[in-house]
Amino acid sequence: MLLAITGNEKLIGRWESPVSPKGNITGVIFRADSTFDAYVNNKPFTSGPYKLKNDTFSFTDNGCDGKQGIYKIIFFSNEDSLRFQPIDDPCEERKNGMSKLILGRKK
Numbered sequence: 001m002l003l004a005i006t007g008n009e010k011l012i013g014r015w016e017s018p019v020s021p022k023g024n025i026t027g028v029i030f031r032a033d034s035t036f037d038a039y040v041n042n043k044p045f046t047s048g049p050y051k052l053k054n055d056t057f058s059f060t061d062n063g064c065d066g067k068q069g070i071y072k073i074i075f076f077s078n079e080d081s082l083r084f085q086p087i088d089d090p091c092e093e094r095k096n097g098m099s100k101l102i103l104g105r106k107k
Contacts, residue, residue: 008030008052010075010079011030011052011057011073011082012013012030012031012032013027013029013030013105013106014027014028014092014106015027015028015029015030015082015103015104015105016028016103016104016106016107017101017102017103017104018104024040024041025040025041025042026038026039026040026045026101026103027039027040027042027053027103027106028103030050032050032083034048034049034050035047035048035049035050036050036059037047037050038041040052045096046061046062046063047061048060048061048062048063048096052073052100053105055072055073056071056072056073056087057070057071057072057073057075057084058070059070061094062101063091063094064090064093064094065090065091067089067090067091068089069086069088069089069091069094069098070086070087070089071084071085071086071087071089072084072085072087073085077104079105080104080105081102081103081104081105082102082103083101083102084098084104085099086098086099
């Protein structure tokens with residue numbers, strides 16, 4: 001039986017990056033209540049609410065003075081990996097980091 005996952009369901013769960021050249025692992029937990037927590041090396045980094053509509057991912061976090069970031073979310077590799085393409089994010093530091101970030105689903 002094939003189960004199609006749509007909307008937030010395909011995002012919900014734990015996602016992590018590969019180990020960076022500096023030895024860091026970035027991770028995000030997306031919850032069904034449309035909130036997320038991000039961490040680096042298992043230490044909390046940021047959190048906040050998010051929305052996913054079609055392939056548009058928008059969120060605010062506890063950084064960037066509460067400014068909203070809007071990204072195209074691109075799922076690939078059987079939807080077990082994702083990356084973010086900026087649409088509108090006035091926070092340059094966050095935009096630079098997210099533009100480089102690739103996450104894989106943790107099983």
